[in-house]
Amino acid sequence: xxxxxxxxxxxxxxxxxxxxxxxxxxxxxxxxxxxxxxxxxxxxxxxxxxxxxxxxxxxxxxxxxxxxxx
Amino acid sequence: xxxxxxxxxxxxxxxxxxxxxxxxxxxxxxxxxxxxxxxxxxxxxxxxxxxxxxxxxxxxxxxxxxxxxxxxxxxxxxxxxxxxxxxxxxxxxxxxxxxxxxxxxxxxxxxxxxxxxxxxxxxxxxxxxxxxxxxxxxxxxxxxxxxxxxxxxx
Numbered sequence: 001x002x003x004x005x006x007x008x009x010x011x012x013x014x015x016x017x018x019x020x021x022x023x024x025x026x027x028x029x030x031x032x033x034x035x036x037x038x039x040x041x042x043x044x045x046x047x048x049x050x051x052x053x054x055x056x057x058x059x060x061x062x063x064x065x066x067x068x069x070x
Numbered sequence: 071x072x073x074x075x076x077x078x079x080x081x082x083x084x085x086x087x088x089x090x091x092x093x094x095x096x097x098x099x100x101x102x103x104x105x106x107x108x109x110x111x112x113x114x115x116x117x118x119x120x121x122x123x124x125x126x127x128x129x130x131x132x133x134x135x136x137x138x139x140x141x142x143x144x145x146x147x148x149x150x151x152x153x154x155x156x157x158x159x160x161x162x163x164x165x166x167x168x169x170x171x172x173x174x175x176x177x178x179x180x181x182x183x184x185x186x187x188x189x190x191x192x193x194x195x196x197x198x199x200x201x202x203x204x205x206x207x208x209x210x211x212x213x214x215x216x217x218x219x220x221x222x223x224x
Binding site: 014015016017021022024025058060061062063064065066067 | 073112113114116122124126151153155167168171172175176
């Protein structure tokens with residue numbers, strides 16, 4: 001498994017906000033089984049990691065993202 | 071954001087969306103912007119519906135009647151799922167800036183992907199030309215460029 005190489009937070013570095021509709025970028029922060037990865041692995045700062053977890057859950061509710069991989 | 075199930079046709083879905091719009095208006099709300107995503111495959115089936123019509127609204131709404139709107143949406147059989155969120159008001163400039171940043175990222179990713187496929191293609195003739203030093207240098211230069219590109223991917 002890849003270990004984070006970027007020390008900089010993805011959202012801080014690119015100056016974008018976490019959006020539950022943007023599944024393309026959210027996919028980067030979940031594993032194959034669509035489980036949310038820990039901040040240690042994602043390299044996202046703590047503030048954004050909290051927003052990220054919320055966003056993934058929201059997008060799961062709206063069926064934009066699955067709860068699990070079949 | 072809400073989902074209209076696939077059992078309705080597109081025309082029927084539009085009328086349902088209109089009804090929701092009316093619901094918002096009735097509660098003294100004001101629609102700022104709307105986005106119709108059209109028929110979309112959902113990540114998982116909800117009540118045996120694999121597809122749904124997605125509609126996104128951004129609206130101002132008085133807090134007191136929000137509970138009523140939420141209940142109405144929940145009780146309505148025509149809507150599969152909905153979500154009302156509180157969001158920050160952003161200027162158009164900010165929105166455009168963010169969208170541009172997103173687009174740039176997507177372009178970057180695709181570029182990196184292309185470079186990666188090129189890398190694989192080039193890897194095979196590389197062995198044959200190993201004797202030729204001048205060509206090797208050129209290749210190295212190219213490889214460096216490609217590797218730099220792929221670094222962004224990681």
